[in-house]
Amino acid sequence: MTIVDWIFAVLLIVTIIVMIVLTVYIVKFLKSATKTMTSIQELTDIAKEGAQPALKTVNNILETVNKVSNATNNNYEMVKKVITTLLGGVFLALGSAKGRSTGFLGGLLSGLSLFRKKGDKKCR
Numbered sequence: 001m002t003i004v005d006w007i008f009a010v011l012l013i014v015t016i017i018v019m020i021v022l023t024v025y026i027v028k029f030l031k032s033a034t035k036t037m038t039s040i041q042e043l044t045d046i047a048k049e050g051a052q053p054a055l056k057t058v059n060n061i062l063e064t065v066n067k068v069s070n071a072t073n074n075n076y077e078m079v080k081k082v083i084t085t086l087l088g089g090v091f092l093a094l095g096s097a098k099g100r101s102t103g104f105l106g107g108l109l110s111g112l113s114l115f116r117k118k119g120d121k122k123c124r
């Protein structure tokens with residue numbers, strides 16, 4: 001055997017050993033990665049199971065808030081209609097009263113303004 005054959009044989013043996021070592025490390029890495037992925041999957045399942053009741057509760061709360069908001073809006077609109085109707089009737093009555101007896105309403109308003117002015121002076 002020549003020196004070239006010996007060098008080739010040594011390189012071949014070193015390459016085989018390196019390939020075996022790399023294969024062992026790759027197998028260990030794949031085992032570790034599989035174990036890690038299994039743990040992550042279990043953690044995800046646990047988090048999902050724990051989050052579902054909380055999400056249902058939040059959903060129920062939001063539905064309740066929405067119902068209360070809608071009821072409040074409906075009640076507000078109803079009160080607004082009632083007040084508008086009442087004020088419309090009052091203004092209509094005052095308008096007709098003002099047309100008939102301007103002196104009474106004028107005197108009443110001027111008297112109220114005098115009391116207000118007197119009250120302002122007393123406070124000072």
